[in-house]
Amino acid sequence: MxxxxxxxxxxxxxxxxxxxxxxxxxxxxxxxxxxxxxxxxxxEGYIKSYKAILDRKKIGLQLMVFCNVTLNLHQTDYLKKFEKDIQQFPEVVECYHVAGMFDYLIKIYAEDMERYQDFLSNKLASLENISKVQSSFVMTEVKDSTYLPIP
Amino acid sequence: MxxxxxxxxxxxxxxxxxxxxxxxxxxxxxxxxxxxxxxxxxxEGYIKSYKAILDRKKIGLQLMVFCNVTLNLHQTDYLKKFEKDIQQFPEVVECYHVAGMFDYLIKIYAEDMERYQDFLSNKLASLENISKVQSSFVMTEVKDSTYLPIP
DNA sequence: TATTTTTAAAGAATATTATTCTATTTTAGT
DNA sequence: ACTAAAATAGAATAATATTCTTTAAAAATA
Missing domain, CATH: 1.10.10.10 (Winged helix-like DNA-binding domain superfamily/Winged helix DNA-binding domain)
Structure with missing residues (x-):
């Protein structure tokens, strides 16, 4: 480069x-x-792919929510199980295993609060091994940058 | 549609x-x-743009960090000030004003821990009105989806 | 139901861009 | 300075985007 x-x-x-x-x-x-x-x-993989960026609100996804998820058990098998399960949900667009105050940070898109509640109650909370879920609802997208800070 | x-x-x-x-x-x-x-x-804005997606690690950005930021004062003027300041930092690729346990969630890319510490100490923490900053370091990217869940 | 109007699609023609090839220039190493 | 390798220019070709005209389908109106 x-x-x-x-x-x-x-x-x-x-x-x-x-x-x-x-x-x-x-x-x-x-x-x-x-x-x-x-x-x-x-x-050589510097450019991974090309994508069209959609307007989530225009296509009807009014809600964007971040969830801090804490698990009960942290052995590899349990982590792998959770990661496999969470990937299945189309509502979950991003999921990161993090080191900090909780275990996983997930980003979720939903049409409205009702759908989000349905996701939370019937999908996420229904997974085994979930200890705590803390939701943060996005009110304003202050910055969503195209640019990585190329060193 | x-x-x-x-x-x-x-x-x-x-x-x-x-x-x-x-x-x-x-x-x-x-x-x-x-x-x-x-x-x-x-x-009509359903498609906002087209972008090349880069491999952050290949271009030298080893660290991805999420920060939960809490402010002291929450009047509009103070929020606007913070939002304006945070946008200036190239390290900050995303910033959301959220309703939940804290005020802002920001996503940061850094070359290494040293650079991250520099950002935290000399840039973020130097802003007025910051009450608390909680960092979560990404260990694994479990899911980073191309697809919005189109209803 | 027949008729008009509007919208969407097909097919062909043109313009633009991507891609390949060969020749030339530049750069780095010895 | 000389050689080898890499990068670039310029021209030619292939593929795609874009436009235009015509046709078909769908929706609205009488």
Whole structure:
């Protein structure tokens, strides 16, 4: 990753649909080197994928909730079981095993409070080994950045 | 948003680089209606943007941390001040104002613990009005889904 | 039910972009 | 300075996006 590569991933983070030609123009190069650099960045895994970013509210997902989950038992088998179960739920879009005041942080999307309650009562809380669940409801999305702070 | 539109955004969430032609083939339509539907979804804001997804570890960001931030004063002016300040930090990739046990949840990327400590001590904790900061370090990314649970 | 109006889709033509290939230049190592 | 490797330019080709015209389907109205 040299300076040119960093410029390329910066531009692609901002707009995944930017053309090779446009990147080339901005960096004062021709399409060939840009094309090959992009392919290399993809091949070597610096660029994992390209995605369309949807507006969750427009598609009807009014609620975004973070849950701090604490388990009872922490042996590997129990963790693996929980992780496998939680992945099945489409409402759960992110799940992290964390070191801190609780065990897992999960991000959930729901259409409304009723659906969230249904998820909580009938899905999450129904899993074995759950000790405590603490919900934080998102009121405002202050920042949701496109850019990783590329060192 | 009819059935076809939902199929389109589903495919675009999975792969933002999928061609109009390929979507058309999968949905047994020609390129024209797909092209127009995609443009409409973009124009009306269902699709907000397209982005390249980078591998944070490959680009040197070993640490991912969530912080629960609690403020002292909660009048609008103080909240706005904090929100404005926190947005400046490139390390902070997400920030949400939440209702729950604390005020703000922020997601941070850092190269290593040293850089994180520097961020915490010299940037975050230096802001006025901070009452409490609780860090949770991500050990495992159990799930990081491409797909919103489209209703 | 027949008729009009609107919307969606097909098919063909054109414009743009991605991709490949060959030749040239630059860079790093000896 | 010389050699080898890597990077880039420029041109040619392939694939895709985009536009345009025509046709079909659906919805609304009388």
């Amino acid at each position: 040299d300076k040119i590569d960093r410029s390329i991933v910066y531009l692609l983070q901002k707009d995944g649909k930017i053309t090779i030609k446009e990147i080339a123009e901005r960096l004062n190069l021709t399409t060939t080197p840009i094309f090959e650099r992009v392919k290399k960045l993809e091949r | 009819d059935k076809i539109d939902r199929s389109i955004v589903y495919l675009l969430q999975k792969d933002g680089k999928i061609t109009i032609k390929e979507i058309a083939e999968r949905l047994n339509l020609t390129t024209t209606p797909i092209f127009e539907r995609v443009k409409k979804l973009e124009r």
